[in-house]
Amino acid sequence: MEKPILQQSDDFREEAASIPGILPESISYSVFKRFFLDVASLTLFTLRFFKEVFRPPYEFNELMKQSYLIGYRSLPLVGITAFIMGLVLTIQSRPTLAQFGAESWLPAMVAVSIIREIGPAITALIFAGKVGSGIGAELASMNVTEQIDAMQVSWTNPFKYLVVTRVVAATLTLPLLVIFADAIGLSGSFIGVNLKGSVSAHLFFSQVFQSLQFSDLFPAVIKTFFFGFAVGLIGCYKGYNSNKGTEGVGKAANSAVVFASLMVFIIDMIAVQLTSLLQN
Amino acid sequence: MTSNAALATTHDDKHSGPVVVEMEHLRKSFGNNQVLRDIHLVIHKGETLVVLGQSGTGKSVLIKCIVGLIDHDDGKLAILGHNISELQEKELIDLRKKIGFLFQSAALYDSMTVRENLEFPLRRQLDLMTQETLDSLVKEALQNVGLAAAIDKTPSELSGGMRKRLGLARTLILKPEIMLYDEPTTGLDPITSKEISRLILEVQNKYDTTSIIITHDIECARLTANRIIVLKDGRCAAEGSYKDLANSKDAWIRSFFE
Numbered sequence: 001m002e003k004p005i006l007q008q009s010d011d012f013r014e015e016a017a018s019i020p021g022i023l024p025e026s027i028s029y030s031v032f033k034r035f036f037l038d039v040a041s042l043t044l045f046t047l048r049f050f051k052e053v054f055r056p057p058y059e060f061n062e063l064m065k066q067s068y069l070i071g072y073r074s075l076p077l078v079g080i081t082a083f084i085m086g087l088v089l090t091i092q093s094r095p096t097l098a099q100f101g102a103e104s105w106l107p108a109m110v111a112v113s114i115i116r117e118i119g120p121a122i123t124a125l126i127f128a129g130k131v132g133s134g135i136g137a138e139l140a141s142m143n144v145t146e147q148i149d150a151m152q153v154s155w156t157n158p159f160k161y162l163v164v165t166r167v168v169a170a171t172l173t174l175p176l177l178v179i180f181a182d183a184i185g186l187s188g189s190f191i192g193v194n195l196k197g198s199v200s201a202h203l204f205f206s207q208v209f210q211s212l213q214f215s216d217l218f219p220a221v222i223k224t225f226f227f228g229f230a231v232g233l234i235g236c237y238k239g240y241n242s243n244k245g246t247e248g249v250g251k252a253a254n255s256a257v258v259f260a261s262l263m264v265f266i267i268d269m270i271a272v273q274l275t276s277l278l279q280n
Numbered sequence: 281m282t283s284n285a286a287l288a289t290t291h292d293d294k295h296s297g298p299v300v301v302e303m304e305h306l307r308k309s310f311g312n313n314q315v316l317r318d319i320h321l322v323i324h325k326g327e328t329l330v331v332l333g334q335s336g337t338g339k340s341v342l343i344k345c346i347v348g349l350i351d352h353d354d355g356k357l358a359i360l361g362h363n364i365s366e367l368q369e370k371e372l373i374d375l376r377k378k379i380g381f382l383f384q385s386a387a388l389y390d391s392m393t394v395r396e397n398l399e400f401p402l403r404r405q406l407d408l409m410t411q412e413t414l415d416s417l418v419k420e421a422l423q424n425v426g427l428a429a430a431i432d433k434t435p436s437e438l439s440g441g442m443r444k445r446l447g448l449a450r451t452l453i454l455k456p457e458i459m460l461y462d463e464p465t466t467g468l469d470p471i472t473s474k475e476i477s478r479l480i481l482e483v484q485n486k487y488d489t490t491s492i493i494i495t496h497d498i499e500c501a502r503l504t505a506n507r508i509i510v511l512k513d514g515r516c517a518a519e520g521s522y523k524d525l526a527n528s529k530d531a532w533i534r535s536f537f538e
Contacts, residue, residue: 150387153347154401155373
């Protein structure tokens with residue numbers, strides 16, 4: 001009989017505790033041990049995800065429902081944020097470019113900034129805040145009210161039904177949201193350019209597309225799959241393994257956002273380094 | 281009243297059918313906390329066993345071991361002739377199809393309506409079932425618990441008693457052979473508690489299920505039990521009928537019934 005992931009991590013904790021420590025017990029039980037045990041537990045959780053994702057039955061209906069809830073329902077927030085982001089970036093950049101007489105470069109500069117970095121990163125952070133916390137709180141609440149156990153005794157694999165569907169939905173919908181956010185952000189930028197000038201839509205978007213290359217767009221979109229995966233997985237991990245009690249729900253939601261946001265920055269840093277290496 | 285050693289062999293004369301649940305030297309610990317120490321128990325088909333005991337004596341752990349939600353550490357646990365610890369995941373899922381579990385909180389899916397809550401287990405087991413069959417099974421289950429009018433409501437719109445009844449309907453919809461009730465009347469007023477107890481009894485008579493009921497509600501135990509066991513420090517401290525235990529010479533046992 002397969003042990004639940006929590007129990008596996010409990011076993012791991014017991015095993016780790018039985019090994020005589022080099023550090024004094026008070027220190028060894030503190031931050032380091034907790035950190036490495038959490039990393040081990042998350043690794044087991046991730047391995048279980050990859051084991052379950054390819055194994056039938058596939059929860060297609062639930063995947064569609066989660067894609068709707070995670071992706072479609074995030075459109076207004078992502079759209080509004082992206083519009084403001086494009087507008088503000090344009091307004092803030094104009095004076096600096098004007099000092100060098102390079103105002104005509106504004107569309108190109110904003111386009112490269114939004115497509116390569118700001119669009120994916122800001123959208124992923126918003127996604128971590130909205131979706132990561134939502135998943136963490138929902139699963140933790142299901143854990144507290146024994147809904148996950150009820151699912152298990154209803155001949156359903158709760159990991160597959162709840163975790164796999166949400167992680168896959170987050171992985172697939174974030175890139176689409178980023179493309180949407182990029183488009184809305186550029187529209188905001190177009191309005192920003194026209195607040196103190198007059199540039200036609202045709203000219204603005206011609207300059208935008210002329211300044212962009214495939215190597216700007218492709219790595220930026222690829223990394224968003226990893227952002228989406230990290231947000232979904234961490235939200236599910238925190239919720240699925242939350243402590244019982246209402247306090248556990250709050251903690252799961254909070255730590256899901258913090259940890260997912262941090263992971264977005266770490267993945268972004270790695271992606272930028274890799275892209276830079278490949279381009280040189 | 282009988283001693284712990286004789287526990288496995290004694291039972292109501294009416295229930296001497298096939299053995300459904302069998303436990304020998306069952307043990308379960310959480311860290312240093314030994315919750316179940318040495319449980320011996322045999323439950324026969326059609327029997328209703330009530331488990332009493334103070335909080336933290338391992339009553340809920342006992343039934344969670346039966347359904348495989350918690351792995352026991354040591355000893356034998358056989359359900360319908362299958363040794364739980366030897367089952368593969370798929371075999372365990374197949375075995376769970378014969379077991380119903382009513383959770384203390386009813387564990388209704390908040391994101392689903394009453395209808396969807398009832399359809400969920402049906403769809404998991406019988407993918408090819410037509411919508412007409414689903415509808416008729418759902419309506420029958422709701423009528424059994426007197427909730428036909430609530431079919432399109434969400435769990436948040438139901439009272440505590442209604443949630444418990446809905447939980448019972450969801451558990452019974454595929455007519456399990458074994459029913460496990462985890463404190464079915466906790467948090468309910470005396471009238472609703474009695475209603476739930478009567479409902480358990482009706483279900484028992486209608487479907488001839490074998491039931492294990494964890495409860496602190498003595499009225500529920502009186503109404504439903506063929507046999508009662510009392511857990512103390514992870515062991516069966518006493519076993520017998522309601523009348524036997526209510527008249528026990530042991531003041532601690534009697535205190536449950538006062």
